[in-house]
Amino acid sequence: MKTVILGAACLTLCTALFITSANAATATRGSFGALADGTRIEAVTLTNGAGMSARIMTLGATLQSLTVADRNGRREDVTLGYDKPQDYLTRPNYFGVSVGRFANRIAKGKFALDGKTYALVTNDGPNSLHGGAKGFDKRVWKIESISNGSDAKVIMSYVSADGEEGFPGELKVTVTYALNEKNELRLDYRATTSKPTVVNLTNHAYFNLSGNAARDVMGNLVTLHAERFTPVDATLIPTGERRPVAGTPFDFRKATAVGTRIRDARDQQIRYGRGYDHNFIVDGAPGNLRTAAVVEEPVSGRVMEVRVTAPGIQFYTGNFMDGTFFGKNQRSYRQGDAICLEPGTFPDAPNRADFPTARLNPGQTYVNSMVFAFRTK
Numbered sequence: 001m002k003t004v005i006l007g008a009a010c011l012t013l014c015t016a017l018f019i020t021s022a023n024a025a026t027a028t029r030g031s032f033g034a035l036a037d038g039t040r041i042e043a044v045t046l047t048n049g050a051g052m053s054a055r056i057m058t059l060g061a062t063l064q065s066l067t068v069a070d071r072n073g074r075r076e077d078v079t080l081g082y083d084k085p086q087d088y089l090t091r092p093n094y095f096g097v098s099v100g101r102f103a104n105r106i107a108k109g110k111f112a113l114d115g116k117t118y119a120l121v122t123n124d125g126p127n128s129l130h131g132g133a134k135g136f137d138k139r140v141w142k143i144e145s146i147s148n149g150s151d152a153k154v155i156m157s158y159v160s161a162d163g164e165e166g167f168p169g170e171l172k173v174t175v176t177y178a179l180n181e182k183n184e185l186r187l188d189y190r191a192t193t194s195k196p197t198v199v200n201l202t203n204h205a206y207f208n209l210s211g212n213a214a215r216d217v218m219g220n221l222v223t224l225h226a227e228r229f230t231p232v233d234a235t236l237i238p239t240g241e242r243r244p245v246a247g248t249p250f251d252f253r254k255a256t257a258v259g260t261r262i263r264d265a266r267d268q269q270i271r272y273g274r275g276y277d278h279n280f281i282v283d284g285a286p287g288n289l290r291t292a293a294v295v296e297e298p299v300s301g302r303v304m305e306v307r308v309t310a311p312g313i314q315f316y317t318g319n320f321m322d323g324t325f326f327g328k329n330q331r332s333y334r335q336g337d338a339i340c341l342e343p344g345t346f347p348d349a350p351n352r353a354d355f356p357t358a359r360l361n362p363g364q365t366y367v368n369s370m371v372f373a374f375r376t377k
């Protein structure tokens with residue numbers, strides 16, 4: 001009898017414990033103001049039991065803030081961005097946005113598919129950048145679902161019309177943001193198309209692990225699991241070479257402070273990029289989640305590990321920020337104030353048969369998954 005009662009008590013207690021921990025991560029939906037034309041923007045906040053939280057707004061399916069504890073438990077925002085949605089349109093800088101239909105550059109805004117040439121809007125000198133004049137970052141996405149549980153999730157969707165920004169095929173896109181109890185934020189981009197097209201979807205978070213952009217990132221220790229990178233021309237289009245990083249300022253195979261070699265003007269690639277603005281070829285087999293990068297901010301003790309399924313990762317140090325962007329917490333953002341790590345296929349892949357393909361056919365599902373995992377040291 002005793003055993004039965006004890007057993008029942010344990011069952012109740014254990015179930016309660018299980019439910020408490022299983023329900024610790026929550027997703028909350030709310031308003032995030034409106035654009036100047038009156039369009040209402042919503043945001044979903046994912047929060048885990050440890051107090052880490054991610055806010056995702058429907059404009060651009062954007063990671064608008066990411067609050068993470070430092071080694072003393074102080075929770076601060078580790079991404080750059082704006083307080084109001086309209087600023088993301090008026091002062092676009094791709095802060096935390098979902099980029100598409102083609103993240104990164106396409107040379108001269110042109111590519112051919114099955115013998116037909118497509119012309120895109122050129123919005124970056126002679127090239128097309130991040131999907132053109134009105135990419136996915138400037139569209140309002142729809143909230144498909146939110147859920148609580150062992151991880152808190154939101155799924156957002158966007159349908160890109162056939163011919164939008166010059167790209168062929170109607171593209172149906174979703175992004176899932178999921179935050180778990182291990183302080184891991186996972187993003188899964190998926191897409192299907194009605195006609196053969198090219199796709200490269202990614203997230204463009206600007207990380208500053210010091211918290212509220214207190215310090216620049218020059219002292220951040222970065223590890224990149226990449227034996228090679230793709231050098232570029234003066235307009236930041238890859239030359240086609242896959243250059244070993246060994247003996248160059250691009251060797252981050254061992255943790256190295258960002259600022260150590262960023263001014264090494266002897267390297268033409270540093271001059272072209274104004275610092276780091278390059279695609280690194282992630283070691284290991286694409287399609288499997290593997291660690292591409294680790295970033296450590298020594299003062300706060302925050303450490304971020306980035307796992308990706310993509311073949312490449314763009315490492316960009318905010319070189320074009322010039323102090324004229326006023327972001328969250330009334331901070332002005334300057335060159336070297338953030339690290340972007342954008343997983344995807346290689347820049348200009350639609351024009352390079354020897355790069356991992358960007359082609360998507362009807363009947364196939366495009367997937368690009370990435371995990372941003374946080375801990376302290």
Ligand code: BGC
Pocket residue numbers: 093094104236277278314316320342
């Ligand atoms: C590009 C930079 C560009 C930035 C815009 C990055 O992905 O590599 O060259 O200036 O996006 O935010």
